[in-house]
Amino acid sequence: QSALTQPPSASGSPGQSVTISCIGTSSDVGGYNYVSWYQQHPGKVPKVMIYEVSKRPSGVPARFSGSKSGNTASLTVSGLQAEDEADYYCSSYAGSNNFVLFGGGTKLTVL
Amino acid sequence: EVQLVESGGGLVQPGGSLRLSCAASGFTFSNYDMHWVRQATGKGLEWVSTIGTTGDTYYPGSVKGRFTISRENAKNSLYLQMNNLRAGDTAVYYCARATPSNAVDLWGQGTMVTVSS
Numbered sequence: 001q002s003a004l005t006q007p008p009s010a011s012g013s014p015g016q017s018v019t020i021s022c023i024g025t026s027s028d029v030g031g032y033n034y035v036s037w038y039q040q041h042p043g044k045v046p047k048v049m050i051y052e053v054s055k056r057p058s059g060v061p062a063r064f065s066g067s068k069s070g071n072t073a074s075l076t077v078s079g080l081q082a083e084d085e086a087d088y089y090c091s092s093y094a095g096s097n098n099f100v101l102f103g104g105g106t107k108l109t110v111l
Numbered sequence: 112e113v114q115l116v117e118s119g120g121g122l123v124q125p126g127g128s129l130r131l132s133c134a135a136s137g138f139t140f141s142n143y144d145m146h147w148v149r150q151a152t153g154k155g156l157e158w159v160s161t162i163g164t165t166g167d168t169y170y171p172g173s174v175k176g177r178f179t180i181s182r183e184n185a186k187n188s189l190y191l192q193m194n195n196l197r198a199g200d201t202a203v204y205y206c207a208r209a210t211p212s213n214a215v216d217l218w219g220q221g222t223m224v225t226v227s228s
Contacts (some may be wrong), residue, residue: 003155036214038156045205045221046156051214089156093213099169100146100158100213 004029004090004103011109012080020106022073022090028101030071034093037066037075040105041086049088050075077108085110113137113217115189115206120222127196127226133189133206133219141184144209147191149202150221157202160191161209174200196226 005023012018022029022037029035035053038046048057050066053073063078073092077084090103119131131147147159160180161169168180179192189206204224208217 034212034214036212038215045218046215047218048214048216051210051216052212057216091156091158091214096169099161099171102148102156102158105155 004092004101006088006090006103006106008104009107009109011111012077013111014080014082016080017076017078018080018108019074019076020088020090020108022075022092022103024071024073024092024094024101026071028071028092028094029068029073031095032093033068035066035068035073036091037064037073038089038091039084039086040089046089080110082110084108115208115217115219117204117206117219117222120204120224122225122227123196124228125197125226128192128194129196129224131191131193131204131206131222131224133191135187135189135206135208138208138217140182140187144213145180145182145189146207146209146213146215147178147180147189148205148207148215148218149200149224150205151202154202159204161213162189193224196224198226200224201226 037050040046053068054066094101116134162180181190203221206219207215
């Protein structure tokens, strides 16, 4: 199966907003509202930031938001803070054959 | 405390086998689908397998026929039997709890598997 497509890098200055895209197909991102986003700091375990396209788990700042249009999902981080610098991965349910797909990851740099 | 603790990683030769275990605590293990997810050093996350609450199993093509996921609810334990290991299987393997939408809301700390001669 093919991984979801993410840009390898993104950046923004403190206080700015940045959007990371996640491109899939009608068999995964476009076919289900089961997209999730994970934040991973170096040497740490991933942490879910968004699930079911746009829902935020308890404790995740409202600065993090998710959306989807067609086969592309997006994670927007508003009001960038230094601690937001990390790798971000999208994931989607992909049906009973492929089940779970991850994106290749995006390294977010806060300038 | 709600947690997942993996064990069983190590160094194995190509073609060899290894069995990973994951001990769950602090939640009703039998109520959750469970994943194994791996991450090679410096690389991204890769789904390895999933087992449902009723024992249904799912694998990507890269490990199908070589890896077997299983669970023992009475022992709150998840397993991954890995056979015919290849260099490309070298990674940190995470045990992960799935939400109803197959997101991961709880990760173990990971166990390192190295396949090398």
